[in-house]
Amino acid sequence: MxxxxxxxxxxxxxxxxxxxxxxxxxxxxxxxxxxxxxxxxxxxxxxxxxxxxxxxxxxxxxxxxxxxxxxxxxxxxxxxxxxxxxxxxxxxxxxxxxxxxxxxxxxxxxxxxxxxxxxxxxxFSPIPPWKTDLLIKQVQQVARELEVKLNADSAEFLAEAIGNNTRQLYSDLEKIRLLGGESKKPLTVDEIAPLITASTQNSLQLVAAILEGKTDRALELVTELLRQNEPALKILATLIGQFRQRLWIKVMLESGERDDRTIAQAAELNNPKKLYFLQKELAKISVTQLQQTLPLLLELEFSLKRGAEEISTLQTKAIELCQIFKT
Incomplete structure (x- = not known):
């Protein structure tokens, strides 16, 4: 039984x-x-x-x-x-x-x-997009299941590019398996990148455009993501995860914390080495600015779940988010 x-x-x-x-x-x-x-x-x-x-x-x-x-x-x-x-x-x-x-x-x-x-x-619930350590473990688990050999950087790249889209993960790993053939050598990021439709990666580019206050670029990325049939709520989930993570990092830095591993653990950042680049990104950004993103993202979530028209709603909030960082 x-x-x-x-x-x-x-x-x-x-x-x-x-x-x-x-x-x-x-x-x-x-x-x-x-x-x-x-x-x-x-x-x-x-x-x-x-x-x-x-x-x-x-x-x-x-x-x-x-x-x-x-x-x-x-x-x-x-x-x-x-x-x-x-x-x-x-x-x-x-x-x-x-x-x-x-x-x-x-x-x-x-x-x-x-x-x-x-x-x-x-x-079997989707992994939250900001839990990068769990996303990487999922990539590694499915790679073992399909007998695909990846190095650590490749697994991390796939986790960032695909996010919690399990269907796409299996599909892309099948393509990578065919690429690898009988080779016993783990595939590198440069080898697998051309095979991957990086929708989550584009969402990360959207985060970067917002943080730089580049409204035109942000609107272009919103349009491109929706053209790729990326669900609006998935785009939102990535935005929430990324801004939440950056807020944690900024708060801890301003509180005087200097241990990279402690900060990375609190921000659920799987790779502490990335903290160096995030610190540089956040150098000219204040805690107040990051805090102001959260109510806007909450309003966006409420609107989308109430059935609001996706492209205009996302574009409006992208403009408002960019305005926070233009100064």
Whole structure:
């Protein structure tokens, strides 16, 4: 018996994890007989899934039962809870039962507590863009999975260029794998850079343009990012992360802190060597200016989530942000 709950907004990462779990569970010869993918719009989907989980597999391998976008951990009737309590402990050893959902399990529910008792629960949510150390670890993890050899600088470059876009990360690493061929030598930044569509890198260029008060350049980058179909909320997330990080650095420097590692740790800056360049960038920028960006970014987030027109809203806020740093 193996029961898994995968939840989170990173649908591509969940899809990859499901694929890996299926490969681990199923015999390719008997796969079509032993996979049950049950969507939430099917009548009595959960009951149907539990019944299939109690059915022995055909031929070799195990049975794989997948309840897609289930709401068991968000709401569950008493009758369904009773069925779960009866079935989960008795699921066959030859069955792998998977429940996936984009929503976070509600820890107050009895059904969630039951799943916590019997299932392995894993979150698949996008990594915040400012957590560069976690983004680099993700790049390194996927690179190992796809058997792509990268040096430290290449992994950091990909984390900055791709951000938390898991789909693009897999796609770009597949291209890099083909480029590397049978070579056992880690690929350098110069070798992989031409293959990468650096949307997050362009967002970082937008940050730089704003800090320099270059309104024309900032507007040009906003237009280019949206032309590349970069989600407005993702652009916003990068801006928030970058300005938040710079504010932390500036506050600590002005408080008298001089230890680079301490400052880098507080600002969640994975590479302390970058601090030298950020310090130079921030030399002519005040804490007050950086603080003034945060309410504007909060207003931008509120507007975008309320359905405001993306390009005009982003352009307006880009102009306002540039005005802060023009002096």
């Amino acid at each position: 193996a029961i898994y709950v995968y939840w989170g907004e990173d649908s591509f990462a969940i899809a990859q994890a499901v694929k890996t779990l299926q490969e681990k569970t199923l015999d390719p010869t008997w796969e079509s007989f032993n996979v049950d993918k049950i969507s939430p719009d099917q009548p009595d989907a959960v009951i149907q899934g539990l019944n299939q989980a109690m059915t022995p597999p055909f031929g070799a391998g195990d049975r794989f039962v997948w309840l897609v976008e289930t709401t068991l951990a968000q709401r569950c009737s008493e009758s369904l809870l009773a069925e779960l309590e009866r079935t989960l402990p008795a699921i066959l050893k030859t069955t792998t039962l998977l429940l996936t959902s984009s929503s976070k399990p509600d820890g107050r529910l009895k059904s969630t507590k039951l799943l916590q008792k019997y299932a392995s629960i894993q979150e």
